[in-house]
Amino acid sequence: xxxxxxxxxxxxxxxxxxxxxxxxxxxxxxxxxxxxxxxxxxxxxxxxxxxxxxxxxxxxxxxxxxxxxxxxxxxxxxxxxxxxxxxxxxxxxxxxxxxxxxxxxxxx
Amino acid sequence: xxxxxxxxxxxxxxxxxxxxxxxxxxxxxxxxxxxxxxxxxxxxxxxxxxxxxxxxxxxxxxxxxxxxxxxxxxxxxxxxxxxxxxxxxxxxxxxxxxxxxxxxxxxxxxxxxxxxxx
Numbered sequence: 246x247x248x249x250x251x252x253x254x255x256x257x258x259x260x261x262x263x264x265x266x267x268x269x270x271x272x273x274x275x276x277x278x279x280x281x282x283x284x285x286x287x288x289x290x291x292x293x294x295x296x297x298x299x300x301x302x303x304x305x306x307x308x309x310x311x312x313x314x315x316x317x318x319x320x321x322x323x324x325x326x327x328x329x330x331x332x333x334x335x336x337x338x339x340x341x342x343x344x345x346x347x348x349x350x351x352x353x
Numbered sequence: 354x355x356x357x358x359x360x361x362x363x364x365x366x367x368x369x370x371x372x373x374x375x376x377x378x379x380x381x382x383x384x385x386x387x388x389x390x391x392x393x394x395x396x397x398x399x400x401x402x403x404x405x406x407x408x409x410x411x412x413x414x415x416x417x418x419x420x421x422x423x424x425x426x427x428x429x430x431x432x433x434x435x436x437x438x439x440x441x442x443x444x445x446x447x448x449x450x451x452x453x454x455x456x457x458x459x460x461x462x463x464x465x466x467x468x469x470x471x
Contacts, residue, residue: 281398281459291460332397332398336458339456340400
């Protein structure tokens, strides 16, 4: 199975800041990488798929980039509603699709 | 409105069984593959199983293979997960998730149902 590693595991940031989260795959997954957002007590929500395609309805301050083994999720101007845990997921070598360990974005 | 609603969670003893259900509405259920994904308390997400739209293709995570059975009733727009031989480590919130392009992404998730094995 492909292993996904996210960094950092948590970060503190202020409203208005730019935030970048990194996800690394244990082998080449081309562009088959998704990002999900999960708020406490809620289900995950698809933000970005195919590494850089914004899911319908997701604000444009979210963006994704990368290919191969290195990917990033960027939030350009952090909003109060963005404080959550973010997960990357590879969907290249499936099954199983595998998730990263998550990055918790907390208020500074 | 596209919606998934899980039910059937609860407390079970080790070695026991539970059946989870996921009722779908707002989309053509019979045309969509469906998945179960779980999240242990304080932990990350773990994919559990997938079933194709017609039910003819099924896969499981190694951690549940031989103990869990995924199924669906397209006439009732309902997905199931029958869990046997439950272990303490199966304790988690179980989510059903609508599949897009066969495991390429999960675009709709239910609110989850909690399973505790103790």
